[in-house]
Amino acid sequence: MAILEILTYPDPRLKMIAEPITEFNADLAVFIANLEETLRAAPGGVGIAAPQVGILQRIVIIDVSSKPKIKHHGRLILINPEINHWKGFAIGREGCMSVPDYTGKVVRAEQIELSAQDESGTRQHYQMEGYEARAVQHELDHLDGILFIDRLISRRHDLFHR
Amino acid sequence: MTQWFMLTLVGKDRIGIVARVTTALYQGGCHLGEASMLRMDGNFTIMLMVHFPGTKAALTALLAPIADELQLHIHIDPSVGEQTTRQEPNVQISVHSADRAGIVAQVTSILAAAGLNILDLESDIGGHANNPFYIMQIEGVATRGIEALQQALQTWHQTSEQTIEVRLTPITTTIF
Ligand SMILES: [Zn+2]
Numbered sequence: 001m002a003i004l005e006i007l008t009y010p011d012p013r014l015k016m017i018a019e020p021i022t023e024f025n026a027d028l029a030v031f032i033a034n035l036e037e038t039l040r041a042a043p044g045g046v047g048i049a050a051p052q053v054g055i056l057q058r059i060v061i062i063d064v065s066s067k068p069k070i071k072h073h074g075r076l077i078l079i080n081p082e083i084n085h086w087k088g089f090a091i092g093r094e095g096c097m098s099v100p101d102y103t104g105k106v107v108r109a110e111q112i113e114l115s116a117q118d119e120s121g122t123r124q125h126y127q128m129e130g131y132e133a134r135a136v137q138h139e140l141d142h143l144d145g146i147l148f149i150d151r152l153i154s155r156r157h158d159l160f161h162r
Numbered sequence: 163m164t165q166w167f168m169l170t171l172v173g174k175d176r177i178g179i180v181a182r183v184t185t186a187l188y189q190g191g192c193h194l195g196e197a198s199m200l201r202m203d204g205n206f207t208i209m210l211m212v213h214f215p216g217t218k219a220a221l222t223a224l225l226a227p228i229a230d231e232l233q234l235h236i237h238i239d240p241s242v243g244e245q246t247t248r249q250e251p252n253v254q255i256s257v258h259s260a261d262r263a264g265i266v267a268q269v270t271s272i273l274a275a276a277g278l279n280i281l282d283l284e285s286d287i288g289g290h291a292n293n294p295f296y297i298m299q300i301e302g303v304a305t306r307g308i309e310a311l312q313q314a315l316q317t318w319h320q321t322s323e324q325t326i327e328v329r330l331t332p333i334t335t336t337i338f
Contacts, residue, residue, distance in 0.1 A: 044336075045337075046336065046338060047338050092336070093250070093251075093334065093335040094335070094336060094337075094338060095335060095337035095338070096337065096338055097337060097338070103250055103335050103337075131336070134336070134338075138338040139338065148338075
């Protein structure tokens with residue numbers, strides 16, 4: 001296992017579109033283990049996407065279970081993930097391990113329906129909301145070369161009209 | 163010498179103020195930092211952090227021709243450039259009322275006494291001229307916790323005779 005280097009803005013690889021995974025083999029398992037170790041080593045890290053370590057493949061790891069009092073699915077390996085449905089929206093303040101020392105307001109869907117393959121290639125379906133849904137939307141953006149600073153809204157915009 | 167200055171410029175609004183000012187600064191060797199630029203009652207207001215490799219007098223001279231031409235009031239203060247210790251808001255407060263007398267003074271006094279450090283306050287008047295209402299949005303840091311602010315507002319709300327709507331919302335920031 002190894003902790004991988006996290007790329008930071010303006011590394012051009014953060015702006016590229018990642019490729020789907022087609023083979024669920026031992027190499028993939030090794031990479032996922034390394035990606036997870038990298039995530040666990042980051043202070044407060046709740047999610048990471050493969051392009052953040054320079055691997056342009058559609059792999060995301062999410063684990064928001066450390067955050068108290070929220071609904072979540074625990075540790076999730078999301079391969080070739082797709083959001084099939086969005087509902088509602090909320091404004092929240094985000095930062096990114098790849099964009100150090102800056103945070104800003106971003107609009108995300110409140111609830112999403114997500115499908116993704118797991119480590120073995122089996123497609124799974126998830127209903128998510130709130131914080132976990134935000135984390136997933138942030139990480140999936142990385143697979144399409146989108147950073148949260150591409151989605152900023154005005155700092156004078158009102159928060160959380162529900 | 164290399165240092166940060168806080169620059170304040172105010173003048174009658176017209177197209178191109180920002181472009182002219184920032185072009186002059188760029189050509190004079192400045193880098194820009196945080197900025198707040200806003201049209202207010204027919205004026206355009208600029209508050210801007212500028213990194214300039216020279217003295218305050220030199221920066222003043224650099225801007226003088228444009229200030230003259232666009233009739234801008236200019237104020238320059240040396241500053242520290244503290245963006246690495248920048249504070250992030252953890253609470254947002256929205257206030258609205260048809261009764262304008264002393265709202266800002268009252269609400270901010272109560273919040274300050276309960277530990278709120280205001281980072282950003284925006285207010286405006288809406289409605290018709292004969293029936294206006296006042297709106298205020300505040301973002302800040304609850305230095306003694308959000309609970310303390312909530313309690314202070316609640317206590318005040320029970321005793322106040324004015325009808326003022328105050329909504330307090332925590333802001334959470336996550337590094338994903
Ligand atoms: Zn990120």
